[in-house]
Amino acid sequence: MIWLMCLWLVAAVGNLAAEPLPLVDAAIDLVLAWIFIRLLSFSVRAPFASVVISVVAWSVAALSILGLLQPLTKELDASALNVGKFRISALTAIDATFVLAALLWFTTIIFRFLQRQIMRSQALTPSLQVLLIQLLQIFLPALAVIIGLTAAGIDITALTVIFGAVGLGVGLGLQRLVANLVAGLTLLIGRTIKPGDIIEYKNSYGWVTAMGARYVTLRTRDGVEHLVPNDYFLENGVENWSYSDVRLRLHVPVSVAYESDVRQAIALAVDAAKSVKRVIERPEPLCLLKAFGESSIDLEIRIWIEDPRNGTQNVKSEVLLAVWDRYKNAGIRFPYPQRDVHLVSVPGPAAM
DSSP: OOOHHHHHHHHHHHTTTTTTOHHHHHHHHHHHHHHHHHHHHOOOOHHHHHHHHHHHHHHHHHHHHHHHHHHHHHHHEEEEEEEEEEEHHHHHHHHHHHHHHHHHHHHHHHHHHHHHHHHSSSOHHHHHHHHHHHHHHHHHHHHHHHHHHHHHOOTTGGGHHHHHHHHHHHHHTTTTHHHHHHHHHHHTTTSOOOSOOEEEETTEEEEEEEESSSEEEEEEEOOOOEEEEEHHHHHHHHTTTTTOOOEEEEEEEEEEEEOOOOHHHHHHHHHHHHHHHTSSSSOEEEEEEEEEEESSSSEEEEEESSOGGGHHHHHHHHHHHHHHHHHHHHHHOOOOOOOOOOOOOOSSSGOO
């Protein structure tokens, strides 16, 4: 703004002196263009992108103001590559680059807007929300590329063979990436996994916090987030603890000594399970006699919970502590390994 005021002052002095100052007039136009472009670039959040857009736009405006834009475009258009009916010049490549950049930036804004609307919609299920967002991530950039190439004057049909060869090479080199993309769409369409589900993964479990085009984000109770590739679930299956019902049955093994009253031990185990707050009343807790072991009578307590996201081992621990208290008060002993050793006497010198 200071430069603009100084140039206006110089131009005013020139007008009073009836002396034309073409360079000053050109400088005024350049400064005005720079101010206008910088004001528009403030809408771009990324600092680097804002600077690049400002420099490029002002350069084009400067060339146009100085009368150099038209000769430069003719020179760029003259240097072209001809392959059959396909022709691409330096000017076409530059135009395509700028048009694509502008369209991709515009599609990013559209995607963020649509993503917010989809996530706020109460009529869409979580899996359908993720599916729509992933389709938009694929469809919008592809549409931008097609429109950008067409707007730049590049014949799309002439690039079919080139795109086919490139697509074949990319497909062979990125088989795993393509497999994850297809697997992600399959999981979403089949509603096998959705955000918020509790699933088992490699002898552990966690809940799904996000679903992307390539992987599922799984957060365990340890606070660790696992980025599991989508094709892992298609190859190994999904053990979903909350697919159709959030209730989950847990198995708690308990052993008692042979001299214990088994019926009393079973009754006390059921009572102990019912005393834990997180154990639901329906279905009722059960205790079964599983087997007669070498040194113990093996029981199993079966309980149901409806909040597996809050942990399973802590519920088992509470049940076992309640069993311990009741067995201790009732005099029911826990077993320990026992062995009977028989000594055989051999008469005569052989005993030595």
